[in-house]
Amino acid sequence: xxxSLLSVQIAGLSLNYPGMLASGVLGYSAESMRxxxxxxxxxxxxxxxxxxxRNGYANPTVVQVNGGLINAMGLPNPGIGxxxxxxxxxxxxxxxxxxxxxxxxxxxEYASVAKKAADAGADALELNVSCxxxxxxxxxxGQNPALLMEVVKAVKAAVKVPVFVKLSPNVTDIVELASTxxxAGADALxxxxxxxxxxxxxxxxxxxxxxxxGGLSGPAMKNVALRCVYDIREKLSGIPIIGCxxxxxxxxxxxxxxxxxxxxxxxxxIAFDSPNVFQTINKGIEEYLKKKHFRSINEIARSIHKx
Ligand SMILES: Cc1cc2nc3c(=O)[nH]c(=O)nc-3n(C[C@H](O)[C@H](O)[C@H](O)COP(=O)(O)O)c2cc1C
Numbered sequence: 001x002x003x004s005l006l007s008v009q010i011a012g013l014s015l016n017y018p019g020m021l022a023s024g025v026l027g028y029s030a031e032s033m034r035x036x037x038x039x040x041x042x043x044x045x046x047x048x049x050x051x052x053x054r055n056g057y058a059n060p061t062v063v064q065v066n067g068g069l070i071n072a073m074g075l076p077n078p079g080i081g082x083x084x085x086x087x088x089x090x091x092x093x094x095x096x097x098x099x100x101x102x103x104x105x106x107x108x109e110y111a112s113v114a115k116k117a118a119d120a121g122a123d124a125l126e127l128n129v130s131c132x133x134x135x136x137x138x139x140x141x142g143q144n145p146a147l148l149m150e151v152v153k154a155v156k157a158a159v160k161v162p163v164f165v166k167l168s169p170n171v172t173d174i175v176e177l178a179s180t181x182x183x184a185g186a187d188a189l190x191x192x193x194x195x196x197x198x199x200x201x202x203x204x205x206x207x208x209x210x211x212x213x214g215g216l217s218g219p220a221m222k223n224v225a226l227r228c229v230y231d232i233r234e235k236l237s238g239i240p241i242i243g244c245x246x247x248x249x250x251x252x253x254x255x256x257x258x259x260x261x262x263x264x265x266x267x268x269x270i271a272f273d274s275p276n277v278f279q280t281i282n283k284g285i286e287e288y289l290k291k292k293h294f295r296s297i298n299e300i301a302r303s304i305h306k307x
Contacts, residue, residue: 039275068218222246233260250284
């Protein structure tokens with residue numbers, strides 16, 4: 001049962017708890033989504049899926065560094081044609097919102113994957129326009145306001161379910177891209193994807209990842225993600241923001257709410273801890289709300305961003 005103190009509304013979706021599984025950290029399976037919900041998540045975001053299958057990059061694709069991970073998986077996925085079966089299966093296993101993360105190489109592809117995912121039962125879509133290590137998609141779209149506008153508009157025209165846009169922190173002015181996404185019709189913003197990064201092996205004097213560069217996640221990026229959320233919230237007061245980047249405990253989640261987020265996503269902490277990390281986070285947030293006499297999570301943000 002969800003506690004009403006912890007429940008949040010994001011673009012018309014009702015979440016019992018404010019933490020969601022971040023895209024890509026667990027596998028594709030409906031069972032792993034169920035495991036995360038049982039661990040206390042309020043919603044799940046699937047790994048990013050495209051029109052055609054992709055193999056992803058050769059190993060090593062992930063390296064542990066101080067305070068986090070650097071990954072360059074290369075967006076491996078079976079393609080939406082196959083993945084619709086997993087979406088349907090997941091809908092039978094979980095009652096909580098299922099958000100399908102999608103990507104494409106142009107606006108038509110995004111729209112086509114979006115429609116297939118929504119028809120299969122996705123409660124919302126998250127547009128991955130911010131993957132830092134795959135050319136021609138991801139960040140190339142998320143760093144270009146004109147392309148971003150085209151993609152978001154095409155997806156909005158193709159589906160009725162809410163559309164989240166996941167922003168890249170690897171830009172000079174994230175507020176410009178956030179404003180573009182909202183203007184194009186985004187129903188919520190996820191801030192943010194990973195930070196471009198690299199790690200070397202001192203023995204071989206070579207990059208560790210087969211793709212050379214990847215995306216940094218985990219506590220090492222938290223304060224950058226917080227700054228992104230804060231900047232967006234200062235400019236855009238109405239849009240729901242889902243904070244993402246380095247949330248490992250309830251204090252991190254509360255920091256995101258203070259910055260202006262309405263919910264958070266958790267990725268790397270699940271790999272370092274377990275899906276039960278959501279339960280610990282929920283408990284801490286609930287105690288904090290009671291102690292501070294807040295009646296809802298949204299009240300926390302209002303205490304700093306006065307608009
Ligand atoms: C191994 C791994 C795979 C990821 N795959 C995806 C993905 O497929 N799509 C996406 O939008 N983000 C992906 N991400 C980024 C996460 O969803 C999240 O934005 C990022 O890791 C920051 O959150 P965290 O610090 O809680 O992990 C991935 C992250 C990791 C560590």
